[in-house]
Amino acid sequence: MNSVNDRTRDIGPFVPGPDDDMLICRCEEITKGEIRQAVHDGMWTLTEIRRYLRTGMGLCQGQTCSKLVKGIVARELGVSPAELEPATSRVPMRPIEMRVFANEADSNKEGE
Amino acid sequence: MKTSAEVVIVGGGIIGCATAYYLAKRGVDVIVLEGSDHIGNGGSSRNGGGVRQSGRDVRELPLVMYGIKNLWPTLSEELEVDCEYHQDGNLRLGKNDKHKAILTKLANNAKGVGLDVRMIDGDEVRQINPYLSREVTCASWCPTDGHANPLTTTLGFYKMARRLGVTFISGEPVKELRVIRGKIRKVITPNNVYEGENVLVAAGLDSREILTTVGIDIPMTNSLLECLVTEAQPHMFDQMLGTAEADFYGHQTKHGSFVFGGSSGLERYNKDNGMVSNSAMTAPCICRGIMKYFPDLADAKIVRTWAGWMDASQDGVPALGTVDEIPGLFVACAFNGHGFGIAPAVGDQLAELIVTGKTKVDLGDLHYDRYKAKI
Numbered sequence: 001m002n003s004v005n006d007r008t009r010d011i012g013p014f015v016p017g018p019d020d021d022m023l024i025c026r027c028e029e030i031t032k033g034e035i036r037q038a039v040h041d042g043m044w045t046l047t048e049i050r051r052y053l054r055t056g057m058g059l060c061q062g063q064t065c066s067k068l069v070k071g072i073v074a075r076e077l078g079v080s081p082a083e084l085e086p087a088t089s090r091v092p093m094r095p096i097e098m099r100v101f102a103n104e105a106d107s108n109k110e111g112e
Numbered sequence: 113m114k115t116s117a118e119v120v121i122v123g124g125g126i127i128g129c130a131t132a133y134y135l136a137k138r139g140v141d142v143i144v145l146e147g148s149d150h151i152g153n154g155g156s157s158r159n160g161g162g163v164r165q166s167g168r169d170v171r172e173l174p175l176v177m178y179g180i181k182n183l184w185p186t187l188s189e190e191l192e193v194d195c196e197y198h199q200d201g202n203l204r205l206g207k208n209d210k211h212k213a214i215l216t217k218l219a220n221n222a223k224g225v226g227l228d229v230r231m232i233d234g235d236e237v238r239q240i241n242p243y244l245s246r247e248v249t250c251a252s253w254c255p256t257d258g259h260a261n262p263l264t265t266t267l268g269f270y271k272m273a274r275r276l277g278v279t280f281i282s283g284e285p286v287k288e289l290r291v292i293r294g295k296i297r298k299v300i301t302p303n304n305v306y307e308g309e310n311v312l313v314a315a316g317l318d319s320r321e322i323l324t325t326v327g328i329d330i331p332m333t334n335s336l337l338e339c340l341v342t343e344a345q346p347h348m349f350d351q352m353l354g355t356a357e358a359d360f361y362g363h364q365t366k367h368g369s370f371v372f373g374g375s376s377g378l379e380r381y382n383k384d385n386g387m388v389s390n391s392a393m394t395a396p397c398i399c400r401g402i403m404k405y406f407p408d409l410a411d412a413k414i415v416r417t418w419a420g421w422m423d424a425s426q427d428g429v430p431a432l433g434t435v436d437e438i439p440g441l442f443v444a445c446a447f448n449g450h451g452f453g454i455a456p457a458v459g460d461q462l463a464e465l466i467v468t469g470k471t472k473v474d475l476g477d478l479h480y481d482r483y484k485a486k487i
Contacts, residue, residue, distance in 0.1 A: 002149055002285070003149075004281060004282075004283045004284055004303050004304070005149065005281065005282045005283050007274060007279070007281065007282065008114065041271045042151075042270060042271050042274045042280070043267065043271075045282075047149070047153070048150050048152075048267060051157055051266075051267060052193075052263065052264060059343060061415065088418075090417060092395075092415075095413035095414065095415045097410070097411050097412070097414075098399040098403060098409055098410050098411070098413075098414060099399075099403065099410040099411065101395060102396050102399040103396070104392065104393055104396030105397070105400075
């Protein structure tokens, strides 16, 4: 995206909502209120939200909550969800045991 | 949009954010320009979280020791975020005589500048950390080292600096600096021209190209490092870990996951040169390294991996402080993959330098003008 984003733009005050206790990221147990508050603390991209709160960093790696988080952040910023870049998806595709992952090469054959 | 300030900081990583915060605390008006879309998107968010003194070059030890003594202990309260700082020591592990020689030399150098670090044998290592395999025969032990969460710490500095009135603008990659009447003045991006009485360049690897536009060249190059994180595990230990040969380094986080960093050794010849991307062989290589030291972790599942550039300077320590040729210009780059733990001290001392012209910790050994031809 790389467009100029002035973090001093006024997005209005944080207004508590009746559903702020709702869990949005179930793996890491992050609520809607925490996500909304993080936006007011300056976390204006989904990558920043994720790094600040751990949304989407749990076992499902955001497959469940990323769309919901995007909608909440977009509304708080007063922009369309389409304007927000998703956070990066990262390898491996599924959690994989160290002993299995390590088999990419056989260290015994490398003369160690 | 605000385009002029007393200080313009180029780079919204932890160095830029921390310096902005400590400047704002001293009442200085600051703009921070971040080239990417995200604050702290380079090494600040990609490192292994070490807050470490042992294993460092003696030239940067006084600065990191100052930060660990004066800034880290209260950082979470100060930034109103959980930095997850643990001061439970650092074990730098060895398996043979060659490792022991490397570690002993590092430990002796550090002792020379007053750091409490000593060599211990395999049995003492396993008293401190019972999960380590019998292969470990020695280690250096520094009880005042530790680790923290780079993500919340970096964004915590950002949050507080912003709250104190610092203007942060992301998506503003600086392309050129310009000197006006013998002093630094303009900071130019593809979109805007900013002006500052003082300019700090803290843009990691990109600092080199930016500084070249005013004739300053800091000899550094890129080197890729990768990290992996496991799913949450029961609590095992709180030390920061490394190895003599830097096979891997890491710790168990508050969340329970283990974060380990490392490399395959082939990074310099990566075919994706220029891209921050994982190599298929690196994470498995790190896993093989870890399992030799921690057999119990073999069943831990890796959930995510990532890569980051480090800005590797010719002599392994950062370029920090004033630039003689250009009044008003300051640099803070080339942290060589261990800029996180030292960052609060760098921010605090740079802010002091910019405001008062002096620092509590002598930065002389880190001045950029040490780079000279060998003969």
